[in-house]
Amino acid sequence: MLNTIHLVLKIIPRKWLITLALIVMGLFSFLLLGVMSIFIAAMGGESGTDAGDITYTGEGQVMNVSPEVLKWEPTIRKHAKAFGVEPFVALMLAQMMQESGGRGSDPMQSSEGAFNTKYCKSPNCITDPDYSIWAGVQEFKHAIERAGVTSPGDMDHIKTALQAYNFGTGFFDFVNSNGGKYTKELAIKFSQEQYKKVAHTGMYHCLRPEAVPYQACYGDIVRP
Template sequence: MGKLKLLNWLSVIGLALFLLMIPAFMMMLNPSDSEENAFQTQDDDEIGTIMVSSEVERYRPLFEKYAKKYGVEKLVNILMALTMQESGGRVPDVMQSSESLGLPPNTITDPEQSIDAGVRHFKAVYTSAKGDVDLALQAYNFGGGFITWVQNGKGGKYTLSLAQEFSSMMAGKMGWGRYGDPEYVPHVRRYLKPASKFTGDFQKVMDEALKYQGNPYSWGGSTPQTGFDCSGLTQWTYKQVGISLPRTAQEQFYASKKVSVSEARAGDLVFFTGTYVGKYITHVGIYLGNGRMYNSNDSGIKYDNLSGYWKQHLVGYGRVADFKS
């Protein structure tokens, strides 16, 4: 091979290697953005098992088929839990999809057609909701107008209180006693059981916390009987393993040992400010690692990503126990 050809060949290889290195280099320059995007793709990684009837479970191959067709493979369990709420698998129109096609209720008599139409409709509202699973779920019940209403001046993300407000507003406009199911999201999510990812005392904390998943936020609540606000939930669940926390989020912030984001690990508390007008620390959640938390907020007791709204209000992390992973 001539020297000139060899140099040209080496130049091509060098250029190719450089182009391959660019994405990694850009992630090093801006790790927070790439990290946030990773969090946003974990819609329901916490789901370990789904508690549905045999009538719904028998359709799993069809849910997998149409979830793949419409690009929502990760949400198969969500779709099956939705179906459990809609029909329990007891009628041919298992996803109650007839109305999404402009037909009277229960017109569809083929379960596969119902699942095809239902998954297609869910994908449409999921896309409009910009990946907010709970907003999409509630819109499956209320209709797409709920998404538009939430995104135009209502903060852009699902909360239980917004679902209740919309239901009351629409019932009044229509002259009906009730509009849809304002608690549709917790009703669907009761069929989903998160995977067990932790060990020791922290798993005991999460076992207790997960008993209340999907329950509504309760201002001032600190027991299962009263319901839970954010700090009430952390105080109650950590108490189950002998860890005594003060009552409010701000008091828990001052009582915890501050750790950096790189030091934070599952079992630490994560604190926020400005989530309402008041004290410096206005919200607390249970940090789960990998940019995730479990908390009680206006959307109810649930998992959340530490991106978007929460990232904007994040103050830091606090350690209240040395949990061993």
């Protein structure tokens, strides 16, 4: 068998062998890149919620939220009606998409919020989705009131409210001390400063690749 292979190699011109080797290597590299791309996409889908394509119209409509989020619309509406913020249901759907993608037992990520008095204050401590939404709607109401939101179309103040929902109420004071209006740069700066204070705990990491170059790893700097 080896003799046959050696004979074939002697017969085939050297330049053809080089060309064949390059073709084989190219095919192998292409297949390897394909496998890696599939793996990375799968990992990305499991590690967080890519909500970058959410569109909130400001007129009570939201686009590009997942079925996992939409299934909670009746529950959000029930609590929103009880707390007087029903016109903002679409915005809360967008908020849930950003926070959890509608997955898990704490879809509004209310565990660390002020209105959670039943469960511990660590992330994802809440094990009852209805309670998570009940607390989250109140947290949302507090945020829009503190931000001075006047209507579902008041996007300038809504941006501050949504970011504070994620960062905590300290973001309101930070905005007021730095011009009084939300900007992406302010959100990044606040996240950077807070991350420096808690990085040693090992409990915080960048949720999205966009935050890594800034080391803005406290909370989520990607807001609607």
